[in-house]
Every structure is written in structure tokens, then in C-alpha cells.
Amino acid sequence: MEKPKFKTVQEVIAAGEGLPERYLHTPNGDGESQPLNGSVPEMDIPAIDLSLLISSSEDGREELSKLHLALSTWGVVQVMNHGITEAFLDKIYELTKQFFALPTEEKQRGAREIGSIQGYGNDMILSDDQVLDWIDRLYLTTYPEDQRKLQFWPEIPFGFRESLHEYTIKQQQVIEIFFKAMARSLGLEENCFLDMYGENATMDTRFNMYPPCPRPDKVLGVKPHADGSAFTLLLPDKDVEGLQFLKDDKWYKAPLVPNTILINVGDQIEIMSNGIYKSPVHRVVTNREKERISVATFCIPGADKEIQPADGLVSEARPRLYKTVKKYVELYFDYYQQGRRPIEAALI
Numbered sequence: 001m002e003k004p005k006f007k008t009v010q011e012v013i014a015a016g017e018g019l020p021e022r023y024l025h026t027p028n029g030d031g032e033s034q035p036l037n038g039s040v041p042e043m044d045i046p047a048i049d050l051s052l053l054i055s056s057s058e059d060g061r062e063e064l065s066k067l068h069l070a071l072s073t074w075g076v077v078q079v080m081n082h083g084i085t086e087a088f089l090d091k092i093y094e095l096t097k098q099f100f101a102l103p104t105e106e107k108q109r110g111a112r113e114i115g116s117i118q119g120y121g122n123d124m125i126l127s128d129d130q131v132l133d134w135i136d137r138l139y140l141t142t143y144p145e146d147q148r149k150l151q152f153w154p155e156i157p158f159g160f161r162e163s164l165h166e167y168t169i170k171q172q173q174v175i176e177i178f179f180k181a182m183a184r185s186l187g188l189e190e191n192c193f194l195d196m197y198g199e200n201a202t203m204d205t206r207f208n209m210y211p212p213c214p215r216p217d218k219v220l221g222v223k224p225h226a227d228g229s230a231f232t233l234l235l236p237d238k239d240v241e242g243l244q245f246l247k248d249d250k251w252y253k254a255p256l257v258p259n260t261i262l263i264n265v266g267d268q269i270e271i272m273s274n275g276i277y278k279s280p281v282h283r284v285v286t287n288r289e290k291e292r293i294s295v296a297t298f299c300i301p302g303a304d305k306e307i308q309p310a311d312g313l314v315s316e317a318r319p320r321l322y323k324t325v326k327k328y329v330e331l332y333f334d335y336y337q338q339g340r341r342p343i344e345a346a347l348i
């Protein structure tokens with residue numbers, strides 16, 4: 001299959017030809033006239049103890065109400081006591097760093113092919129007038145195993161493949177507990193969301209690298225978007241800030257809390273929860289001196305599954321807000337390409 005002709009951000013920098021115009025945001029009058037690297041306040045989100053979410057004790061109930069409050073206001077939580085050791089998370093982080101530090105030719109062995117999202121590359125170029133994100137990434141489907149495309153899985157650094165396999169298994173436990181906890185926190189039967197997620201659900205892991213950028217006032221690492229997943233597990237860089245969430249039209253930065261996983265609601269949980277849990281708009285700003293690494297895993301309901309508001313969350317007082325959707329991620333890319341919020345397509 002044909003490999004696309006593109007330069008990754010790392011190659012753009014290595015070419016030493018200055019910053020291409022295609023990365024520059026021009027002020028368009030709606031809030032973007034402000035510099036992108038202005039200082040913003042930190043968001044006030046709780047660290048949720050995952051081990052307590054499965055307990056029926058008083059502490060467990062308290063943790064569920066903390067979860068409810070955070071997901072209905074921010075749509076984001078930090079999760080601690082998630083059962084994955086700090087050493088293992090560090091290993092994932094280090095392997096990601098090592099991968100992006102490899103010579104271009106080595107990384108290109110797993111380069112994305114035209115029309116395919118999996119593999120190594122830059123921001124997906126969907127149209128000629130798209131402002132590009134200052135990001136290089138490696139995108140891999142990790143689950144179910146028969147959907148893995150191993151030709152894109154790096155053999156170097158040593159241990160990458162095995163560790164990603166192990167990380168996938170460890171994340172599945174977190175995902176299952178989190179789905180059950182969300183349902184219980186809304187007064188639903190605990191398998192209510194898991195059943196919609198289905199047996200044929202997919203996990204996609206995206207390794208993100210944001211090189212230092214000469215114009216953080218004009219260039220974004222990731223443009224504002226909400227995730228099309230049910231929810232997303234994120235390992236943000238341990239030292240370098242950059243991720244910001246929008247609330248009531250203002251940007252807030254995500255705190256750096258060691259050894260936690262950040263979980264944000266995606267559009268499909270917003271739909272399943274009839275809008276009670278919010279799929280937050282977020283972006284990544286760039287940094288002049290430091291590179292930033294993050295690892296995001298998108299939990300995507302099975303393509304055979306109909307996603308709709310849970311019956312228990314629809315009433316006369318709270319009418320149903322969303323249609324039934326299927327294969328939402330396909331619809332997501334169509335809308336995203338037109339610069340629209342895909343969830344609009346699901347609104348009744």
C-alpha cells in the first residue's frame with residue numbers, strides 16, 4: 001500500500017526551513033484573537049480512588065458521589081489506586097519517549113498508509129485549508145487482538161510490543177470498573193453501560209509527541225475537540241503541562257498528578273447518560289523549550305451496538321436529548337472534517 005507523502009513535525013524541525021504557515025492559527029474573532037499561550041487557571045478536579053468505587057461501604061458511596069459531581073461538571077477525573085504500578089506507567093512513558101527519539105527511517109518503517117489511521121505519522125491531513133496540529137503520533141488498535149496490525153507496532157525500542165500488550169490488559173480492568181461505577185453513580189444497574197459498550201468494543205492507543213515549538217502563541221498541539229470514544233484513558237506528560245479543558249467558555253489547565261490516570265468522558269458516554277455526564281472540549285498548547293509526551297487510549301463501543309440514552313435517565317422532567325447512534329466514530333470524522341462538533345449530529 002502507498003505511504004503518504006508528509007513531513008512529521010520532527011522532520012519539519014530537522015529541515016530547518018522555519019515554521020510552515022500551515023501550522024499558524026489566524027485570529028478569527030471568537031476567542032482565538034488571544035494568544036494561545038496565555039496563562040490559565042488550574043482545574044479543580046478530584047482524584048478518585050478506583051479501589052473504593054467497587055466497594056459498597058460508606059466510603060465507596062462517597063467516592064461515587066465525587067465521581068458524579070466531577071463528571072457532570074468537568075467530564076474529567078484523575079484516577080488513583082488503579083492497580084497499575086508507577087514503575088509500569090513509567091515504562092510506558094519511557095518507551096514512548098524512546099520511540100520518538102529513533103531516527104526517522106526507523107520510525108517510518110511503521111508509517112501510516114493512505115486512507116488508514118493506524119501507524120506512525122503527523123496530524124491527519126483531511127483538507128487543504130486545515131491548520132495543522134503540532135504533533136507526531138503513533139496510532140495502534142490494541143483490542144480485540146485480531147484487529148491488531150502488527151506491521152505498525154514498533155520492534156524497537158525493545159519491549160515496546162510486549163509492554164503495550166500488557167498495558168492493554170491492565171487497562172481493561174480499569175475500563176470495566178469505571179463503566180460499572182459510572183452506571184452506579186447514576187442510579188443504574190451496573191452493567192447498563194457495559195452492555196452498550198459490548199463484546200466487540202475496540203481499544204485504540206495513540207502515542208503523542210509534541211516537539212518544542214517556536215511559536216506557542218500561534219500554534220496548537222491539538223485543536224479544540226471532544227473525544228468520539230465512550231471515554232478516554234490518558235497518561236499526560238509527568239512534567240510538562242499543555243492539556244487544557246474548556247468549561248463555561250474558559251480554558252483551564254489539567255493538573256499534573258503523579259501516578260494517576262486521567263479519564264475524560266467522550267461523546268458516547270454523554271449520549272448514554274442523556275447528557276448528564278459531559279464530553280468536554282479540550283486542546284493541547286505547545287511549549288517553546290520542552291517536548292511533551294502523552295498516551296491516550298480511546299474506548300470505542302462495538303460497531304454492532306446501538307448507543308442511546310439509558311432508559312433510567314429519560315423522564316418527563318428530563319426528556320431524551322440524543323438519537324440512537326451506531327458506528328459513531330465514522331460519523332465523528334465526517335463532522336470533524338467540517339469543523340463541527342460531531343455530537344450535534346446526535347442531538348434530537
Ligand SMILES: O=C(O)CCC(=O)C(=O)O
Nearest residue numbers: 208222236243284294296
Ligand atoms: O496530549 C494530551 O494530553 C491529549 C491528547 C488528546 O486530547 C487526544 O489524543 O485526543
Ligand SMILES: [Fe+2]
Nearest residue numbers: 225226227282
Ligand atoms: Fe482528546
